[in-house]
Amino acid sequence: MVLLSQELDLAFVVDGTGSMQKSIDTVRKEVNSIARAVRDRFPALCLRVAFVCYRDYNDAAPITSLDFVEFPRSASARSSVTAGGQEGDRVFQDFVAGIKADGGDDDAEDVFSGLEAAAALSWRSANRLLVHIADAPMHGQRYHTFDCTANPKRDAYPEGDKNGRSGADILDRLRRGACVTKYYFAHLNSCTQKMIDTFREECGDPDWIQSDTLSNVSQLPELIVEVCSSTVAGTLATAPVRGLGRSGRREVIRLPISRLVPDWTKEREVPVSAQKVGLPIGIYSAARLLSDVRAGKPLPLVPNSDIRTIKIAAQPFASDGVTRWPFYAVNATPSASTGSPRSQQQQQQQLVMKRFKRPSCKTEVQVHRRERYLEQMETQVVAEVLAAEFNTQARLKNVQAKEISFVPVSLLRVTESGCPEEKRWFTAEPLLQGGAFTRFSNNAGYVNANDYRATLQAFTHWTHQFSDGVLMVTDLQGVLADGRFVLTDPAVHCGEHLDRFTSTNLGEEGAKLFFQTHECNGVCKGLGLRPHPLQPSGGHRLGMVTSVGADRYYDKASP
Incomplete structure (x- = not known):
């Protein structure tokens, strides 16, 4: 029997501008240890991993992405190969090794294009986790607290997205279109806090977005293991089992939440x-x-x-x-x-x-x-x-x-x-x-x-x-x-x-x-x-x- 929810699509969405090389290298070096740690908790897990690197509007390579590749369950059972004959984990590491952090003239970045590229990935697993790592917010004063009047170079597009896109629409394409189970954001500094607060307002379900603030990039692997585990665990309680389970994951009718105790x-x-x-x-x-x-x-x-x-x-x-x-x-x-x-x-x-x-x-x-x-x-x-x-x-x-x-x-x-x-x-x-x-x-x-x-x-x-x-x-x-x-x-x-x-x-x-x-x-x-x-x-x-x-x-x- 196969527990259908013992599967996970994990997509990294990473700011690829000049200050982010250490974060990119951490994902490449630690992805196998992350996979092993999650499988220690879920031995039957089928894991697929993707990577999206975004920069800014006018950079030479504004988007670089790798669609999902399957990670082998163990070093001795390397059957998870791509069409080119390589194991998925090696394809992923080779791809990320080729990414060099550069570009980004002003402080804000084209986050929307990164999220759009993530929505277009070939999501298919019962559990779908997006891990977003960035040290800069989206363009537009709606998403940051930069003083663009005193320093226009902080955001060349303070009025918002150059292409007129809506954050609510892009987040809806991830949450409802691609059926992403959870959006996890790793704050590398405080300047992305307003962006995530605004995303929570725009997405229609504040609990869908989870975030942590890192004091050091070295904390990333442990946090990613925990969020992967909690994502899988969150759906296993109603996981369909082939020939066994009685209910599967279905979209539920949402109710408004009030955490206040009534008078x-x-x-x-x-x-x-x-x-x-x-x-x-x-x-x-x-x-x-x-x-x-x-x-x-x-x-x-x-x-x-x-x-x-x-x-x-x-x-x-x-x-x-x-x-x-x-x-x-x-x-x-x-x-x-x-x-x-x-x-x-x-x-x-x-x-x-x-x-x-x-x-x-x-x-x-x-x-x-x-x-x-x-x-x-x-x-x-x-x-x-x-x-x-x-x-x-x-x-x-x-x-x-x-x-x-x-x-x-x-x-x-x-x-x-x-x-x-x-x-x-x-x-x-x-x-x-x-x-x-x-x-x-x-x-x-x-x-x-x-x-x-x-x-x-x-x-x-x-x-x-x-x-x-x-x-x-x-x-x-x-x-x-x-x-x-x-x-x-x-x-x-x-x-x-x-x-x-x-x-x-x-x-x-x-x-x-x-x-x-x-x-x-x-x-x-x-x-x-x-x-x-x-x-x-x-x-x-x-x-x-x-x-x-x-x-x-x-x-x-x-x-």
């Missing part, structure tokens, strides 16, 4: 009915859970009388989630003891309400079905039950592991009259507080190298072994607060029931992708977890293991 005294109350899993965590044992999952039984549900009235923000506060929009909310249900509104308690009753994103090819009715929201809640409850058992076993074995919990989730239905059925459904959970929200891993092998912790790696490995290979909990995200992980929105891989646990269930393929990047640590060893045949061994990954029977792998008699 709840001005928001109206909305009546709701709520449900939750019927047995408390701890009573609903992990052993019973696994038995119910294998038998295909639904989890028991009961009414949740703690939530009967809510207040909810009109707009989501983020767009980062692959499948759902998050909304600030508060539980406005009257106190059970006094019957009075919870105005003094609302600080403790902050919620996040979540609604599915709607692909442009689907209707509201198709997307917002009760079954989908119930399935999402069920996935998180499974993770919650297993996390409680993991914590217990770690304590019993005196393993130095941080505690893991998942926030409790309820299924909510708006009950006020006149509301269409497709507008009624949400999930609700407490607002995560006490730390920076971090995506530690995803459901297809991605590991956040900076923030992933030994406990979380071990937890995912443990869920697979504890369940005898029936399921695995991945896609770990949330906060580390007061020495414990509080998580939300996990994925559950379950090969026996691919029609369960939402479209992020990649079954045995998902488990395989995790083990290909997992190296056991002290927590794994303390819990007695056995290495999987697909795991790296001694710093090297094992060969092509196509399938491992869970009953063979977890035979209790094996060492």
Whole structure:
């Protein structure tokens, strides 16, 4: 099986004027190490790389470009050759070695032509990343803060592009025309900041453009590895798997974002009915859970009388989630003891309400079905039950592991009259507080190298072994607060029931992708977890293991 989103088109767009030779040379020298580092995180990755060098209007060679070439997966498997018979990585390096930084009479450059050339490349992979490296802005005072009155040589075209092109139009050709997943800009100084701020306004989706400021060009490779990894990881959560996955990448209907918490005294109350899993965590044992999952039984549900009235923000506060929009909310249900509104308690009753994103090819009715929201809640409850058992076993074995919990989730239905059925459904959970929200891993092998912790790696490995290979909990995200992980929105891989646990269930393929990047640590060893045949061994990954029977792998008699 091939995970379609384990592929990446990476296009470098680089200012090629006189001051940029060091940056050009860095890309040439480090591109292979960048490729290796990204593949360490995504071993099955198919990587294609392109290069666009732009200068200024009147330079002898205003645009020099190389269309995508495929990089071989390893030095011993050099099958990625171009029509001329050379390997793609060598073609790329030879091309970039021939570029000499020159030209650029004034300080501003013809950035638009570079972006136009990038839009015309032969993009085709599921993940499409543009990395733009420059130390000068586009022509026009809309894009910089140069004082052109005092020094006209800073920008010979202060009124804007010589050819009358629109930044919004060019960015739209990249974002919507070429379907570039992410535009990453590396600031080499402060003079490009206004250009990127303006690009964010013009492109229609500010989150599409990501940027970092470099204190030294030597930082480039590490930053590029991270942005490549996050780009692939961002689409893997709904990655289509040939013969397996249930949903792929589709353009979603965008909603306006507001990161401000509403003034709840001005928001109206909305009546709701709520449900939750019927047995408390701890009573609903992990052993019973696994038995119910294998038998295909639904989890028991009961009414949740703690939530009967809510207040909810009109707009989501983020767009980062692959499948759902998050909304600030508060539980406005009257106190059970006094019957009075919870105005003094609302600080403790902050919620996040979540609604599915709607692909442009689907209707509201198709997307917002009760079954989908119930399935999402069920996935998180499974993770919650297993996390409680993991914590217990770690304590019993005196393993130095941080505690893991998942926030409790309820299924909510708006009950006020006149509301269409497709507008009624949400999930609700407490607002995560006490730390920076971090995506530690995803459901297809991605590991956040900076923030992933030994406990979380071990937890995912443990869920697979504890369940005898029936399921695995991945896609770990949330906060580390007061020495414990509080998580939300996990994925559950379950090969026996691919029609369960939402479209992020990649079954045995998902488990395989995790083990290909997992190296056991002290927590794994303390819990007695056995290495999987697909795991790296001694710093090297094992060969092509196509399938491992869970009953063979977890035979209790094996060492």
